[in-house]
Amino acid sequence: MGSLLWLLQWPIRAAVLLLVAWLPLGVEVESFPIALLAAAVIGLLGTLLIWPLKLLFALPWAITSFGGLLTPISWIFNWVITVILFGLAAWLIRGFRLRNGLVSAILGAVVYAVLSTVILRILGLEVDYTRVGGLLTGSVAVG
Template sequence: MDLLVTWLVTAFALLIVAWLPTGVEIDGFGKALVAALVFGLLNALVKPVLQVLALPLNILTLGLFSFVVNAAVFALAATLVSGFSLRNGFWSALLGSIALSLVSRLLGLILPS
């Protein structure tokens, strides 16, 4: 049940991020659901590998390179899902991933446990 709620919150958060001036575009709630599913799978499977590979850069930048890894996963999700696009490439992915984190966190705080 928690997984379903997390999926729906992420999809709704993606719609909010698309509404903000971040350069992220989503064609509707159905596409947001698919994008949230793909994003979750990429976070579970690809992101840990990228974090291990980026560990030296992450240490050198005192953790700031994590934003780049998050943006790369966000951009990969946008590439894989039709109807989910980034208007300004990397910068849209960076802003979109930061906004998605903030909006998802806020929605998680608002919803009852």
């Protein structure tokens, strides 16, 4: 069921990206096919780069959050990673632009992540990130 959930999430995340582009945040998406591509690239980048980015930020995170004791600091680092992935996807895809640079990346990534989470949760299509990690490492059976 895990793979099917990802396929069901894909067009929903693309629609959310179009909604984010409709809002006055400085995010521009030319069309639904571009939004589909962008949603796939954001997901793929998240899958491929989440651990390297977490390793890159491990020392500053450990120092500023006292080893994870300060949860708000941990959330900030997770949002920084989300903004990086969102900005990188916009940089890679023609037709997906951040008109105001970093400000658009921050606003767009936060709104995209929140709306995606809420909508997918309402539809019962959210996937637990621990399960995703297990699928990637092969420690959880796909079914």
